[in-house]
Amino acid sequence: MTTLAEAVQQPIEDMLADLDVASVFGDPISHEQEVIIPVANLTEAQKADPLNYAPGDVLVYHQNAKGHRKGERVIVGDDPLPLDQAERFQVYRPSVLPIA
Secondary structure, eight states: OOOHHHHHHHHHHHHHHHSOHHHHHSSOOOTTEEEEOOBOOOOHHHHTOGGGOOTTOEEEESSOBTTBOTTOEEEOSSSOOOGGGGGGEEEEOOEEEEOO
């Protein structure tokens, strides 16, 4: 059985693999590193503030929204953020985990 975290993380990892990961994290990912995508746990008020977002953050819609469907994933970049629909998505912050 797939957990909710696995169901969300794998498609996001697939999307990041299609991107130039070095441009998001600065350095290429080596075999001793793993990309992880933990939830940012932002409140509704924090999600409504554009200062709480960084390029590469991932928005995952848990409810249909204007122009977006439930389950859709959007990587934060140059496009305007849907701050008026903050209650309809969760924010994830990709990072690199060094593995010993």
